[in-house]
Amino acid sequence: MTEHTMTKEQTIFDHKGRSIQTEDREIQIIARLEEPLVVVLGNVLSDEECDELIAVSTDNMKRSKVGSARSVNDIRTSSGTFLDENESDIITIIEKRISSIMNIPIEHGDGLQILKYMPGQEYKEHFDFFASTSKASSNNRISTLVMYLNDVEEGGETHFPKLNFSVTPQKGMAVYFEYFYRDAHLNEQTLHAGLPVIKGEKWIATQWMRKQRFR
Numbered sequence: 001m002t003e004h005t006m007t008k009e010q011t012i013f014d015h016k017g018r019s020i021q022t023e024d025r026e027i028q029i030i031a032r033l034e035e036p037l038v039v040v041l042g043n044v045l046s047d048e049e050c051d052e053l054i055a056v057s058t059d060n061m062k063r064s065k066v067g068s069a070r071s072v073n074d075i076r077t078s079s080g081t082f083l084d085e086n087e088s089d090i091i092t093i094i095e096k097r098i099s100s101i102m103n104i105p106i107e108h109g110d111g112l113q114i115l116k117y118m119p120g121q122e123y124k125e126h127f128d129f130f131a132s133t134s135k136a137s138s139n140n141r142i143s144t145l146v147m148y149l150n151d152v153e154e155g156g157e158t159h160f161p162k163l164n165f166s167v168t169p170q171k172g173m174a175v176y177f178e179y180f181y182r183d184a185h186l187n188e189q190t191l192h193a194g195l196p197v198i199k200g201e202k203w204i205a206t207q208w209m210r211k212q213r214f215r
């Protein structure tokens with residue numbers, strides 16, 4: 001018998017019940033899959049916060065297009081930018097909230113990443129953790145929070161092919177998952193994709209957390 005069939009592994013996300021009370025906002029726990037842990041969350045960001053994150057990154061993306069040459073990436077066809085906490089006051093507020101939801105100090109986080117998908121653009125199946133052969137795996141990622149910044153007219157679901165599970169983007173909502181299990185099989189089940197957007201735009205903010213301090 002493998003380990004995970006005998007006892008459920010300890011998770012990082014330790015919230016129970018129907019909501020998470022953070023310093024400034026009550027987050028709803030809408031749905032959860034226990035192993036691997038995948039949680040759908042509501043009321044993570046206000047409409048104003050979503051709009052502000054899009055506005056701040058629209059400027060950033062324009063700037064980065066002028067500057068460095070963008071590398072062509074077949075896996076991810078969206079455009080994106082990393083925000084730093086000095087960019088806007090709301091980033092600090094949001095990062096605090098994210099840290100209490102994810103139960104990890106924000107110093108363990110990669111910078112908040114904003115992605116924009118136009119129709120036809122997608123993020124193909126991938127893991128958020130790095131392969132053990134890669135240098136980055138020495139301080140590997142352990143958990144992810146994908147926040148939806150707008151409603152997508154059609155398509156753009158976050159899809160977990162090994163779990164037969166999809167999350168429809170809804171403005172202000174989020175999906176959380178973690179992959180810090182001793183059982184490698186559980187980690188591999190967090191394979192996921194951003195399905196192609198069919199109609200409209202899709203904007204997300206992603207927070208990845210590392211095992212150890214990263215900033």
Ligand SMILES: O=C(O)CCC(=O)C(=O)O
Binds near residue numbers: 144157193194206
């Ligand atoms: O676009 C999505 O729904 C998924 C995004 C994602 O996988 C990521 O940012 O790591």
Ligand SMILES: [Fe+2]
Binds near residue numbers: 128192
């Ligand atoms: Fe991902």
